Amino acid sequence: MKPILKISRYICLLFILTGCVKKEILDEISLIEGIGFDYIDKENIQGTVVIPVYLPDQPPKNNTFTAEAEIKKSILQDIQREAADPIVTGSLEVVLFSKTLSEKVGILPLVDAFQRDPAVGAGLYLAVVDGETKKLLAGDYGIRGNADYISKLLEHNVKNEDLPKTNLQLFLADFYQEGKTPFLPQIKHIGKGKMAINGISLLRSGKMVDLIKPDEMFSFKLLVDKYSEGMHRVKIDNGEAAIRSIHSSHNYELTKRNPTEITVHLKVEGVINEFTGQELTPKLMHKLQEQFEKDIRKECIAMINRFKEKEIDPIGFGHFVKTQTRNFDFNNWRENQYKDLVVKIKPEVKISESGVIE
Known part of the structure; x- marks a missing residue:
């Protein structure tokens, strides 16, 4: 009887622990795949998130939501008020910063928020945008979701072209390493349904100071x-x-x-x-x-x-x-x-x- 009692206790404990985990059903949440930040003034920024909506036998539709705030958490809180379902960051693929924001304010406070988010992976891509991130994320880039398209663009250029390896983990390693200046790829909208990598942004103390052409x-x-x-x-x-x-x-x-x-x-x-x-x-x-x-x-x-x-x-x-x-x-x-x-x-x-x- 003793082995049976032990097994019964383990099963009961399993049910108790399972009941403590917060459940999230995919059909009842909105998964952010990309987010961009644009400069408004020295104290305020504009944030835009892109959330793909998957429809049967159709390319994903890119829904974008925009809000203004001082920090990333406030932006997401404001966007939550516009969305029909809870917004989560577990599928985040790319984070974009406008060139103006990178030069005038810097990106460190925003990057810090992502490194503290346990739902965000270390392989997250960061990039600077020559232009407005809102306009870039609102574009139409074929049959993939916009964030996935940008992610694949960066991945391809790392593997087969002239872009050095880059992601959130590598950027933070360079930033915290004395004697090394961090860098990020820079992308630009070049026409209807098209974007391209147009250089590598070099950042000192979180601000863009030079560009590798x-x-x-x-x-x-x-x-x-x-x-x-x-x-x-x-x-x-x-x-x-x-x-x-x-x-x-x-x-x-x-x-x-x-x-x-x-x-x-x-x-x-x-x-x-x-x-x-x-x-x-x-x-x-x-x-x-x-x-x-x-x-x-x-x-x-x-x-x-x-x-x-x-x-x-x-x-x-x-x-x-x-x-x-x-x-x-x-x-x-x-x-x-x-x-x-x-x-x-x-x-x-x-x-x-x-x-x-x-």
């Missing part, structure tokens, strides 16, 4: 992330090559102190998918590799010098030097050492002939 993103990703896929074009006098299936890695080396010198070793491998010139001889292949290395070196050095002038460090040189230095003084690094930092770029490119020759 699209033609700089390839070199930036080489410095802060690695390629598993990718494409880049290289021009020489004899023609232009499209190099695809790019794989890359980077390694930092502290090569000198007083002044500090860092050597960045970049390894890049790819195949030539197209070439607009004549026959691609071994001599031209070697010439393409050399030109590719020159382009990488020139573009990386130009970006790093600009970062030093603006006193930002999205590559994380400060953090790297700290790991190599006992009793490292960040104040001295920011005030004196960083501006005198010498960075050498040593790219090693290997490309092979493949694909179509035009």
